[in-house]
Amino acid sequence: MLDFKVNNEKCISCGLCANECPVGIIDMKDIPSIEQEKEELCIKCQHCMAVCPTEALSILGKNLEESLKNKGNLPDPKxxxxxxxxxxxxxxxxxxxxxxxxxxxxxxxxxxxxxxxxxxxxxxxxxxxxxxxxxxxxxxxxxxxxxxxxxxxxxxxxxxxxxxxxxxxxxxxxxxxxxxxxxxxxxxxxxxxxxxxxxxxxxxxxxxxxxxxxxxxxxxxxxxxxxxxxxxxxxxxxxxxxxxxxxxxxxxKPAVKYPRAIQSEGVHIHTAKID
Missing domain, CATH: 3.40.109.10 (NADH Oxidase)
Structure with a gap:
């Protein structure tokens, strides 16, 4: 059992979960659902739960409150x-x-x-x-x-x-x-x-x-x-x-410290040109 649950009061029928499902098993009518015969195709990636903007959906018995919130706190690129x-x-x-x-x-x-x-x-x-x-x-x-x-x-x-x-x-x-x-x-x-x-x-x-x-x-x-x-x-x-x-x-723990980076011998990039 996938234990696919949708909170009808929170669901806004945006269809994101159905669009993001890698195997396309989520049916989108008024609210998302998965037919029982399609459950075995699920790869348990939890994309449907992760993408839901209103926290309306859960799967595999997961508690949404235990999911880490994506606040955009990405590391500094430099x-x-x-x-x-x-x-x-x-x-x-x-x-x-x-x-x-x-x-x-x-x-x-x-x-x-x-x-x-x-x-x-x-x-x-x-x-x-x-x-x-x-x-x-x-x-x-x-x-x-x-x-x-x-x-x-x-x-x-x-x-x-x-x-x-x-x-x-x-x-x-x-x-x-x-x-x-x-x-x-x-x-x-x-x-x-x-x-x-x-x-x-x-x-x-x-x-x-x-x-x-x-x-x-x-x-x-x-x-x-x-x-x-x-x-x-x-x-x-x-x-x-x-x-x-x-x-x-x-x-x-390192026993030696490197004060500087090496100097790269160069990057090898091939840009494919598809006509």
Whole structure:
């Protein structure tokens, strides 16, 4: 049941909900309605509720009072542009925890990221404290070492085995960079666009993290380690077996400050000319 409800006293029959419905299942007569046989076509995007100018409509049992009001409080474009341009990949971190409350707030907001077919099925697997991160890092290097000694690492990923040697020889942590936190985004393999969904969600998280002074690093080494070298880590992290890992991200308080942005090598723009 979609629990599609319309307050007749508030509805002004503007038709916005019907016009905005991505699958066109809202019938507009005197007031909007959805025929029962069309309910299964709904992608649960809640556009109809969000666009209603008079707060006359609700769906999926949602309480309109719990929806954030769009007051047009957009970030300053210049400041947003400067944040994007000065953002750096952080590979040195302070050995301090980000508060669990802030991490949860960032992830909750990042969950608003769009997904293919509005599946909203991205799972965030996070290591939210230093102690757990240190244990996971030690375990990962140990498993890499075991796989390397058993000759079970694909030649194209032999550099990951080299990284574990550096870790045991001199404590150089190339894979995890001493980061206090790790975030992995995964999604069911049956999703319409599994990899894209995770990348968009992580992009949302990164922007939010940077706005809060938190450094991030997109980390393919962690993804390869978990997926292709030591996939026992999947079970340890309790990532569902039917999920596909899109990417991994390290984050924490930066231990280095960059006083200026880099200078771009130029933008590549192709303007399509359609005759």
């Amino acid at each position: 400041a947003m542009g400067e944040m994007v341009k000065t953002r750096r990949s952080i590979r040195k971190y302070k050995q301090e925890n980000i508060s669990k409350e802030l991490i949860n707030e960032l992830l909750t907001t990042a969950s608003f990221a769009p997904t293919g077919g509005n599946s909203n099925s991205v799972q965030f697997t996070v290591i939210d404290n230093l102690e757990a991160m240190h244990k996971f890092r030690d375990l990962a290097y140990s498993l890499i070492k075991n796989q390397g000694e058993a000759g079970k690492i694909d030649e194209k990923l032999s550099f990951i085995n080299d990284f574990q040697k550096g870790w045991y020889q001199n404590g150089t942590d190339v894979i995890f960079r001493g980061a206090p936190h790790l975030l992995i985004a995964s999604v069911p393999k049956t999703a319409l666009s599994p990899e894209e969904d995770t990348l968009i969600a992580l992009s949302y998280f990164e922007l939010l993290a940077n706005a809060n002074g938190i450094g991030t690093l997109w980390n393919g080494l962690v993804k390869w380690t978990i997926n292709d070298v030591a996939n026992e880590l999947l079970e340890i992290l309790e990532i569902p077996s039917d999920h596909k890992i899109g990417y991994a991200m390290l984050f924490g």
